[in-house]
Amino acid sequence: MDTKQKIEVKKLEIESEEKGFKGWIKSKQVRKTLIATVIGAIGGFLYFYFTDGRTMDAIPPGDIFQNVIFGAFLGFFVTNSPCARNKC
Template sequence: MQFKQLELKSEGSWLKRTLGSAHFKRTLIAIGVGALVGFTFYYFTEGRLMKSIPGTEILKSMAVGGFFGLFMTNSPCARGRC
């Protein structure tokens, strides 16, 4: 009997594999788009100048939008596990 030689490759560190994955990049893009949508929604619904809008309100809206972007890419249904 002949057996083939099994070749094992090093996968690298967990951090390097995670940062290089397509899913991680797609998640970052979705968070950025969600934050941008949250900011634009807040800006157009408030109807105030940028000088009169408090920075904390802008950050809250961007955080909510970023969370929605994160949820949209990492929910079980988005990954085909419904």
């Protein structure tokens, strides 16, 4: 009675990842985050322009900066929230 079983082993193929700043920039998540942050910043500027900016003769740069930063934060949050990464 020979009860030996043959075990098959598959070779694990591991692709080398680029490390450092270049590899970090080329990652899909970072590109998606940067694009969403820029779109959010543009959205913040457009929100300011169409709500408050049209009625002002002189626009204080602090107000514009605040809306642009808020829009950029929303773009960043949308792509990096736990729900965006399917970890809800």
